[in-house]
Amino acid sequence: xxxxxxxxxYSSRFIDGTLITLGQFGLAALVxxxxxxxxxxxxMAHSKTMRAIAIIYIEIFRGTSLLVQLYWFYFVLxxxxxxxxxxxxxxxxxxxxxxxxxxxxxxxxxxxxxxxxWEAALALNMSPAKRMQRxxxxxxxxxxxxxxxxxxxxILKGTALVALISVADLMFETRQxxxxxxxxAQAFGTALIIYYIxxxxxxxxxxxxLERVMARKIGRT
Amino acid sequence: xxxxxxxxxxxxxxxxLLAAGNTMLAAGGGYAVAVVLGLVFALxxxxxxxxxxxxxxxxxxxxxxxxxxxxxxxxxxxxxxxGLRLSxxxxxxxxxxxxxxxxxxxxxRGGxxxxxxxxWEAARAINLSxxxxxxxxxxxxxxxxxxxxxxxxxxxxxKDTPMLSVIGVAELMHTANxxxxxxxxxxxxxxxxxxxxxxxxxxxxxxxxRFETALRRKMGLTR
Amino acid sequence: xxxxxxxxxxxxxxRLEGDNVPMVRFQNVTKRYGSLTVLxxxxxxxxxxxxxxxxxxxxxxxxxxLRMLMTLETIDSGVIYVDGExxxxxEKNGRLVxxxxxxLRLIRSKIGMCFQHFNLFPHMTALGNCIxxxxxxxxxxxxxxxERALELLDLxxxxxxxxxxxxxxxxxxxxxxxxxxxxxxRPKVMLFDEVTSALDPEVISEVTGVIRGLVDQHNLxxxxxxxxxxxxxxxxxxxxxxxxxxxxxxxxxEMLLDNPQNERTQQFLSAVLEAN
Ligand SMILES: Nc1ncnc2c1ncn2[C@@H]1O[C@H](COP(=O)(O)OP(=O)(O)O)[C@@H](O)[C@H]1O
Ligand SMILES: [Mg+2]
Numbered sequence: 001x002x003x004x005x006x007x008x009x010y011s012s013r014f015i016d017g018t019l020i021t022l023g024q025f026g027l028a029a030l031v032x033x034x035x036x037x038x039x040x041x042x043x044m045a046h047s048k049t050m051r052a053i054a055i056i057y058i059e060i061f062r063g064t065s066l067l068v069q070l071y072w073f074y075f076v077l078x079x080x081x082x083x084x085x086x087x088x089x090x091x092x093x094x095x096x097x098x099x100x101x102x103x104x105x106x107x108x109x110x111x112x113x114x115x116x117x118w119e120a121a122l123a124l125n126m127s128p129a130k131r132m133q134r135x136x137x138x139x140x141x142x143x144x145x146x147x148x149x150x151x152x153x154x155i156l157k158g159t160a161l162v163a164l165i166s167v168a169d170l171m172f173e174t175r176q177x178x179x180x181x182x183x184x185a186q187a188f189g190t191a192l193i194i195y196y197i198x199x200x201x202x203x204x205x206x207x208x209x210l211e212r213v214m215a216r217k218i219g220r221t
Numbered sequence: 222x223x224x225x226x227x228x229x230x231x232x233x234x235x236x237x238l239l240a241a242g243n244t245m246l247a248a249g250g251g252y253a254v255a256v257v258l259g260l261v262f263a264l265x266x267x268x269x270x271x272x273x274x275x276x277x278x279x280x281x282x283x284x285x286x287x288x289x290x291x292x293x294x295x296x297x298x299x300x301x302x303x304g305l306r307l308s309x310x311x312x313x314x315x316x317x318x319x320x321x322x323x324x325x326x327x328x329x330r331g332g333x334x335x336x337x338x339x340x341w342e343a344a345r346a347i348n349l350s351x352x353x354x355x356x357x358x359x360x361x362x363x364x365x366x367x368x369x370x371x372x373x374x375x376x377x378x379x380k381d382t383p384m385l386s387v388i389g390v391a392e393l394m395h396t397a398n399x400x401x402x403x404x405x406x407x408x409x410x411x412x413x414x415x416x417x418x419x420x421x422x423x424x425x426x427x428x429x430x431r432f433e434t435a436l437r438r439k440m441g442l443t444r
Numbered sequence: 445x446x447x448x449x450x451x452x453x454x455x456x457x458x459r460l461e462g463d464n465v466p467m468v469r470f471q472n473v474t475k476r477y478g479s480l481t482v483l484x485x486x487x488x489x490x491x492x493x494x495x496x497x498x499x500x501x502x503x504x505x506x507x508x509x510l511r512m513l514m515t516l517e518t519i520d521s522g523v524i525y526v527d528g529e530x531x532x533x534x535e536k537n538g539r540l541v542x543x544x545x546x547x548l549r550l551i552r553s554k555i556g557m558c559f560q561h562f563n564l565f566p567h568m569t570a571l572g573n574c575i576x577x578x579x580x581x582x583x584x585x586x587x588x589x590x591e592r593a594l595e596l597l598d599l600x601x602x603x604x605x606x607x608x609x610x611x612x613x614x615x616x617x618x619x620x621x622x623x624x625x626x627x628x629x630r631p632k633v634m635l636f637d638e639v640t641s642a643l644d645p646e647v648i649s650e651v652t653g654v655i656r657g658l659v660d661q662h663n664l665x666x667x668x669x670x671x672x673x674x675x676x677x678x679x680x681x682x683x684x685x686x687x688x689x690x691x692x693x694x695x696x697x698e699m700l701l702d703n704p705q706n707e708r709t710q711q712f713l714s715a716v717l718e719a720n
Contacts, residue, residue, distance in 0.1 A: 059419075059423060060419065063418060063419040063422045064415045064419055064422070065381065065382075065383045065418055066380075067384060068415050068418060069415075071397075071411050075411060076407055076411050079223055079407075116559060116561055117563060117565065119516050119563060120563035120564070120565070121565075122514070122516060123514055123557040123626065124581060124626075124629060125549055125552050125553050125581050127549070127581075134576065134580060138567045139565075153285070157289070158288075160288035160291055161288075161290060163290075164387065171288065171291060174291070174294075175294070178294070178298060182302070183302075184294075184295070184298035184299045184301075185299045185302055185303075188295040189299075192283075192287050192291055192295060195287045195291065196283055199287070200282065200286050218566055218567040218609070219567065219569070219609020219610065219611050219612065
């Protein structure tokens, strides 16, 4: 079957899968941002309990495989009485996993803000919360965007694993097409190209654009 | 609710530990491929040929931008379509090695580019050949800062080996899946697999961090 | 927060009262970093409206004096008073105890500081830097804060650069904005830590000119660390020379600079004058 015919025949499956992948990606990215911010800040807190909770979360998710986490959340968590939709398990797990990596980025970015900024804010008698919110976080945001761009690509790639708990994403649909047709090069090749286009021509340019916007806002152009 | 069965745990533990050996074998084999291939990718981007640099650069970008799982399927299933049959192990090691070679090439490149230009010029001034300059001057200086990054990717490869279960490599995840399907019990196998991963990757990551700080101190980067 | 347990706080007054209450008092203040004693039983009073300059060799503890007063560093023993009230401590059941965060915030509101490296907020304009404290800390409305800030930016000659980010300003301009930012909080005490040390020689006078103006225009108490002996002579009411965490010698500029009593003072001054 010529490649064009193949594409025409199976386009709807690829499109459906792509939409699910994009949904997984967007939601997982959101979860990762929230989890990274909370646990990154908690890891820098004065309270030992807060720090311990953050460290346990970070080390568990960074110390094991995303695939192990997915299976565990999908097969084992229901035994504890939490039964979640597989779609939800998918983006939650991917988000929590990469949120743990993001936590280190958050911490690094906050620590990259020069000490003098803390001191100047204190000299203006700003409260710790105000110092963080008004002075440190905006500057940390500029520092975190470049490494966060790489993390976004990892999140996009990570969503492919949700196919293994039967979420009908691009990876899943591609396998179905492959199993129906045995046209492996066409099926997997098409998916590779779709993932590549999203990573290279959507995620990366958007992150670059954000970097530029934030740099301009901070007056560093 | 939750009932953890201890006797079942003891029954499956040997099988899982054996599989952990396979996991480490896969990680080590994949890493060996990645270390060498990564150097090829890095050096290819430093040749004078613009075309070669461009092609390798794009290839590295492509590999880094697409899911490893998909690459594993691609390499395993596309071969037979053209009459080339790869065993699960061979396909797995190639896929994982290729994927991480792309990452390691960036680590190498970063290390090489961090060596000050003056070092090249000084080597030229005493008339060293390019190969000798790399071997005696550049790589010894580029390697130490790259080592920490290389170590992190070793842990990364280790944690990505469960994906090889999808093409039937009998590593930890694959074994846990089988145990689960045979006994209709998932709690113990999956939890034990998670714990084994923690038990290996946490100390390793800690050692790498220790090593990195020691190295930075030794190189006078921090006090 | 290490505090010498044996250190008896009962010998320190709960507050300073009477006719001649100093604006700032360091009473027997000691500061250590590990085994290094940076300041050893420092006693120093600064009267309201007084301009005191601290000079001394590098590492003698000058910056530490200002940072303790700004509460950027904790102290190991002694008490610091500001405007008659204890700063590092507070009264509880008729005794002095370590100040809590709320007390620090209350007393700290009387103090402003300018840093060697300006520490302007890079993500805010010159005006944004100056309204940040008044709006976020003092609770002024945007309009009130801007009025106040523009007046001060005008005072330091930076009103026309109000919408520029710090990265677009020269060092001298940044430092002038930093002075306006500190003044916008209406402090009673201003601290200047080597505010001209990071500047190119030709712009130093921009900043010294502003500080000179403050001596005339505001009834501010000022503590300044500087290496510019000539400037110190011109504007100081008193100069303190620090050596190894202690005040070696102090007095009016004429007394200290023209007629030093102490051999180490003479050596330091001749070395500095030679370098200038
Ligand atoms: N955070 C710190 N940790 C350890 N030692 C410090 C620290 N800050 C200052 N010091 C030491 O305290 C001494 C006085 O420092 P400083 O007040 O900055 O001196 P000056 O401003 O007179 O040059 C110096 O010996 C310095 O090395
Ligand atoms: Mg100093």
